[in-house]
Amino acid sequence: MPPPHPGPICYTYPMRRKVPGRLIGLIALALAALPSVHAQQQLETFHWMNFRSFQDQDIIVWVTRSLAPEKWTSIREIGVKYDAALVVTTLRASAQSPPNADTFTIWTASLTNHTFAPLLSGVNLRMLDWLGFTPADPQELGILYDNCRECATDTYFTAFYYDMSRHGFTARWMRGGQGVPLTSANMPPGVALTQIYAGLAGPDGRQFLATWNHFDFGKVKPPEDYIYRYDIDQSSGLDRTAVVSGKDAEAMKQRLCNTSSVIPGLAGGQDSALCLKVAPPRPERKPVTTPPANNIGHSAARGSIPKH
Numbered sequence: 001m002p003p004p005h006p007g008p009i010c011y012t013y014p015m016r017r018k019v020p021g022r023l024i025g026l027i028a029l030a031l032a033a034l035p036s037v038h039a040q041q042q043l044e045t046f047h048w049m050n051f052r053s054f055q056d057q058d059i060i061v062w063v064t065r066s067l068a069p070e071k072w073t074s075i076r077e078i079g080v081k082y083d084a085a086l087v088v089t090t091l092r093a094s095a096q097s098p099p100n101a102d103t104f105t106i107w108t109a110s111l112t113n114h115t116f117a118p119l120l121s122g123v124n125l126r127m128l129d130w131l132g133f134t135p136a137d138p139q140e141l142g143i144l145y146d147n148c149r150e151c152a153t154d155t156y157f158t159a160f161y162y163d164m165s166r167h168g169f170t171a172r173w174m175r176g177g178q179g180v181p182l183t184s185a186n187m188p189p190g191v192a193l194t195q196i197y198a199g200l201a202g203p204d205g206r207q208f209l210a211t212w213n214h215f216d217f218g219k220v221k222p223p224e225d226y227i228y229r230y231d232i233d234q235s236s237g238l239d240r241t242a243v244v245s246g247k248d249a250e251a252m253k254q255r256l257c258n259t260s261s262v263i264p265g266l267a268g269g270q271d272s273a274l275c276l277k278v279a280p281p282r283p284e285r286k287p288v289t290t291p292p293a294n295n296i297g298h299s300a301a302r303g304s305i306p307k308h
Helices: 020-031 039-045 054-066 246-257 273-278
Strands: 075-081 082-090 102-110 116-130 140-146 153-162 168-171 180-184 192-201 206-214 223-234 239-244
Touching: 039 206, 054 075, 054 102, 102 168, 116 153, 153 223, 153 273, 168 246, 180 192, 180 206, 192 246, 192 273, 206 246, 223 246, 239 246
Parallel strands: none
Antiparallel strands: 075 082, 082 102, 102 116, 116 140, 140 153, 153 168, 153 180, 192 206, 206 223, 223 239
């Protein structure tokens, strides 16, 4: 984390003493080198670079030079916070390849020493809204992505945050180079797999991700359920993955299948037969169209007397 803004520098001289021109020049250079309050506030807040903005060109050039040794076709996004950049590059196999066949890589790049590191790679990147896993800390950028296109696709989720100890960005819940597994097209033979996931919020407003994998073995053996909760440990600030079981598992199933409580864009499987069985939709109340029993169907203009 960069040092706090030192504030304006004040110089006091005895009255009626002539200040040397050389000293005036040094003072001017020192003041010019200080970042403005607006620029400091921008560094403390995550913001995307505007590739057409003249003010962002120094960071864009810095990042481009840092990643020059790597293999990529274009830089899609650059997000900056403090002294690090979250960079999204895309790679096109050839000039004849369709755009939807591009692969992407997300990097963390230092704005002070040109170092960088890949965080993850995949295809079909979908950026989500900002998520609040810890109310007191800044929100984190969530994404969905796939591991391949023309294959049995697996879909993953992760979120990015600025790590103060590393002076760079880090991805949540990474294992084996991938984030949280949400869905997989690799169905086990002879097993019907139902996958349900959702972003949810606790009573204190802390958001988390929950997944439910239901394996149906038919007549071979009883079905098996695996429910996981992905959140942040409040005491350590580290990623946490917990198995949900017992009564908590039944309550989590209800929450996962309740479409009114999930985070928009971070949900799937709520329309499955399993969810419809666990949390069937409430029947809508139909409007009453039949007239009441005491309605005789008479009406009269103002001032007139109805005839019987």
